[in-house]
Amino acid sequence: CETVEVTAHLFLLSQAHGYFRAAILIQNWYRFTKARLETRRRYSLSIFQSIEYADEQDQLQVCNFHFFLLLIAFSHILTSPGVSQVVDEGLSLTEFENKIDVPDSYYGPRLSFPLTVEDANALLHAFRNEQLLHARYVLQLLCETRRVLKEMPNITHLSTSYSKEITVCGDLHGNLDDLLLIFYKNGLPSEQNPYVFNGDFVDRGKNSMEILIILFAFLLIYPNDLHLNRGNHEDYIMNLRYGFTKEVSKKYKDHGKLILCLLRDVFSWLPLATIIDSKVLILHGGISDTTDLDFLNALERSKVRNHIHVGVIFSLKNLAVQMLRSNFCYLQILDILWSDPRSQNGCTPNKSRGGGCYFGPDVTAKLFERYNLKMLIRSHEFKPEGYEISHDGKVITIFSASNYYEEGSNRGAYIKLNPELIPRFVQYQVSKVGTIESSALKSLREKIYAHRSELTSAFAQYDLNSTGRISVSDWAAAMESVLQLELPWRMLRAQLVQMTPNGEADYMSCFYDLKIGQPTKEVQPALVETLCRYRRDLEIIFNIIDKDHSGLISLEEFGQTWKLFASHLGIDMYDESLDKLVLSIDYNKDGHIDFNEFLEAFHVVHRLEKKANS
Amino acid sequence: MASRKDGAVAEIEKKIIEAFEVFDHECNKTVDVREIGSIVRSLGCFPTEAELHELLAKVEEEEPTGYINLEKFLPVMTKVLLDRSYQPIPEDVLLHAFEALDENKCGYITKEELIKYLTEEGEPFTEEEMEDMLSTALDPETNTVRYRDYISMMIVDET
Numbered sequence: 001c002e003t004v005e006v007t008a009h010l011f012l013l014s015q016a017h018g019y020f021r022a023a024i025l026i027q028n029w030y031r032f033t034k035a036r037l038e039t040r041r042r043y044s045l046s047i048f049q050s051i052e053y054a055d056e057q058d059q060l061q062v063c064n065f066h067f068f069l070l071l072i073a074f075s076h077i078l079t080s081p082g083v084s085q086v087v088d089e090g091l092s093l094t095e096f097e098n099k100i101d102v103p104d105s106y107y108g109p110r111l112s113f114p115l116t117v118e119d120a121n122a123l124l125h126a127f128r129n130e131q132l133l134h135a136r137y138v139l140q141l142l143c144e145t146r147r148v149l150k151e152m153p154n155i156t157h158l159s160t161s162y163s164k165e166i167t168v169c170g171d172l173h174g175n176l177d178d179l180l181l182i183f184y185k186n187g188l189p190s191e192q193n194p195y196v197f198n199g200d201f202v203d204r205g206k207n208s209m210e211i212l213i214i215l216f217a218f219l220l221i222y223p224n225d226l227h228l229n230r231g232n233h234e235d236y237i238m239n240l241r242y243g244f245t246k247e248v249s250k251k252y253k254d255h256g257k258l259i260l261c262l263l264r265d266v267f268s269w270l271p272l273a274t275i276i277d278s279k280v281l282i283l284h285g286g287i288s289d290t291t292d293l294d295f296l297n298a299l300e301r302s303k304v305r306n307h308i309h310v311g312v313i314f315s316l317k318n319l320a321v322q323m324l325r326s327n328f329c330y331l332q333i334l335d336i337l338w339s340d341p342r343s344q345n346g347c348t349p350n351k352s353r354g355g356g357c358y359f360g361p362d363v364t365a366k367l368f369e370r371y372n373l374k375m376l377i378r379s380h381e382f383k384p385e386g387y388e389i390s391h392d393g394k395v396i397t398i399f400s401a402s403n404y405y406e407e408g409s410n411r412g413a414y415i416k417l418n419p420e421l422i423p424r425f426v427q428y429q430v431s432k433v434g435t436i437e438s439s440a441l442k443s444l445r446e447k448i449y450a451h452r453s454e455l456t457s458a459f460a461q462y463d464l465n466s467t468g469r470i471s472v473s474d475w476a477a478a479m480e481s482v483l484q485l486e487l488p489w490r491m492l493r494a495q496l497v498q499m500t501p502n503g504e505a506d507y508m509s510c511f512y513d514l515k516i517g518q519p520t521k522e523v524q525p526a527l528v529e530t531l532c533r534y535r536r537d538l539e540i541i542f543n544i545i546d547k548d549h550s551g552l553i554s555l556e557e558f559g560q561t562w563k564l565f566a567s568h569l570g571i572d573m574y575d576e577s578l579d580k581l582v583l584s585i586d587y588n589k590d591g592h593i594d595f596n597e598f599l600e601a602f603h604v605v606h607r608l609e610k611k612a613n614s
Numbered sequence: 615m616a617s618r619k620d621g622a623v624a625e626i627e628k629k630i631i632e633a634f635e636v637f638d639h640e641c642n643k644t645v646d647v648r649e650i651g652s653i654v655r656s657l658g659c660f661p662t663e664a665e666l667h668e669l670l671a672k673v674e675e676e677e678p679t680g681y682i683n684l685e686k687f688l689p690v691m692t693k694v695l696l697d698r699s700y701q702p703i704p705e706d707v708l709l710h711a712f713e714a715l716d717e718n719k720c721g722y723i724t725k726e727e728l729i730k731y732l733t734e735e736g737e738p739f740t741e742e743e744m745e746d747m748l749s750t751a752l753d754p755e756t757n758t759v760r761y762r763d764y765i766s767m768m769i770v771d772e773t
Contacts, residue, residue, distance in 0.1 A: 022714035023736030035655035
């Protein structure tokens with residue numbers, strides 16, 4: 001009997017150990033894969049962010065190019081002086097009604113002013129069903145919005161009296177689904193349900209126009225309960241680059257230009273900040289050590305139409321002195337629309353954005369002391385959880401565009417502020433690591449292709465014997481120095497370059513899977529690469545030249561622009577080469593180029609993708 | 615000889631710094647202590663939770679602040695990689711582990727059994743971890759985990 005008991009006991013013990021060991025192995029392995037997935041997600045987001053910020057930096061710097069001085073010589077910018085003055089104050093609702101016809105076949109919402117809740121509901125219903133609001137109503141809406149905004153001060157003061165909770169939302173960037181989700185979860189704006197929308201309503205997403213329409217409609221219906229702050233994307237030049245202008249032109253072909261002009265005005269009249277109970281400051285970007293709320297409250301905000309445009313003038317040396325005073329307005333606004341909080345003390349120029357600054361907890365503390373504030377709510381920065389708290393609880397970042405980079409990339413969030421000014425966060429996600437990662441890598445590979453020549457020569461510098469191979473360390477150094485993106489190159493290596501059996505990088509394999517969309521045999525590869533790299537800058541410049549937003553510029557204008565651009569960049573251009581290129585693109589042979597088609601031709605296509613689609 | 619070794623160490627250090635920076639949101643050479651596990655694992659190591667705690671003890675400040683400094687982390691992690699500590703679990707060993715839990719050797723484990731083993735034995739899963747694994751591993755029609763398939767799926771996703 002005893003022996004049996006011991007054996008049984010031993011058996012059980014070994015079994016127990018068996019389970020223990022098995023379980024720990026499985027748990028260990030699971031935690032490993034989870035961590036790896038998380039790391040891949042993080043660096044994917046890192047890729048998106050670095051490229052985005054690098055683009056934005058280019059954006060602000062393009063305006064400092066000497067090139068713009070030359071372009072000004074073309075007098076394309078300065079002679080469209082207030083293109084927005086074209087849409088004068090005299091335009092009224094009835095004028096639009098008389099001048100623009102709405103056909104009987106139009107089944108979308110027909111707005112009547114003053115707007116009521118029924119109109120707002122009709123709009124929401126229409127947009128859910130992907131209908132467009134007719135141009136006449138858009139124009140009337142914008143006209144009325146401008147009229148109402150003009151009455152508002154630069155800084156709006158609110159209170160949480162009557163036990164109301166105020167909801168604060170961050171960047172929406174054209175994601176209509178997110179706005180609809182917020183209204184679904186949190187209720188529509190009303191006297192009992194006030195909202196503050198903290199800028200960046202437009203660009204990137206495909207429903208920027210619809211978001212504006214909804215927000216402006218509610219603004220007109222509840223002007224004391226729906227509040228808007230201007231963001232850095234409520235700006236004409238940003239819109240040219242990041243998609244809003246294109247969206248409007250596409251949706252409103254004939255009236256697009258007028259709508260865009262009126263929008264420029266409306267944007268310039270958006271308030272700059274909101275303060276709740278004199279304690280909570282809400283603005284889009286951040287602050288600097290020179291931020292002066294009294295000054296901001298007093299300046300003429302509509303004069304700083306596009307803060308970037310003013311920057312162009314700023315760069316003209318001989319006018320710099322004259323502009324000093326207006327520079328100060330420009331700088332104050334630039335700071336509050338572009339700055340980002342950081343944990344280090346001090347206030348340093350915001351290198352990754354190219355504008356505004358990085359402000360530390362000491363800067364925040366000082367501002368709070370000066371104006372007796374308790375909290376700063378800002379947006380402007382993507383956050384994976386939709387919000388982030390920094391500076392010891394004093395600064396909150398709120399970001400409301402979920403799935404910003406890609407499906408599954410991040411949650412969005414909004415804040416509910418109760419009368420005690422304690423914030424409560426509500427997160428959501430309008431619907432996988434796999435998708436984000438491949439999308440991020442795609443963007444990165446495009447950048448790699450666009451810098452092919454530079455990269456090749458950088459690699460060659462490490463490859464003295466021209467073996468085609470260099471160490472991983474050298475490869476990473478070259479990538480970082482040419483692309484100027486701080487990314488974990490060694491982690492990404494496996495996805496970007498092939499390895500030789502002895503552990504070196506076969507550096508030309510970086511470029512294997514990529515090529516340009518249309519075969520452009522007649523054109524030098526270097527030219528193709530340049531066009532690819534500067535595609536977005538060229539897009540902006542073409543759009544500026546194309547004053548009537550027709551999408552066409554003459555061959556001559558194209559040639560001149562290109563020559564200027566090329567000479568600024570120091571590119572050697574044979575005239576023949578350009579002529580061939582231009583002719584190959586002037587499909588209609590009518591002396592005009594559809595520059596969108598032209599630029600599409602230099603869109604980098606991924607070989608694998610092309611196979612899948614063919 | 616010496617320079618090649620230094621080169622290898624320098625390369626390892628760069629790898630560690632890269633991994634660290636992925637989780638260093640504020641770019642100030644610190645990460646949240648809760649991310650250390652992810653960082654160590656992203657460098658190819660398979661520490662158990664107990665081993666991670668040991669590691670943390672070496673890199674935490676005397677008065678734990680909730681943050682880990684790169685300065686302290688780097689030398690400790692470099693040694694880990696040079697010593698090849700926390701070796702990976704090969705696929706076949708993982709398979710044996712699942713098989714050990716599959717008493718009847720039928721190629722699958724029921725949901726209830728898996729939950730019992732993984733939340734009571736070894737270094738127990740939290741509810742969140744268990745739910746997360748089940749969301750990928752469980753076949754909702756049979757309420758079982760066919761572990762061979764699960765393993766192959768996860769391994770493919772890795773590469």
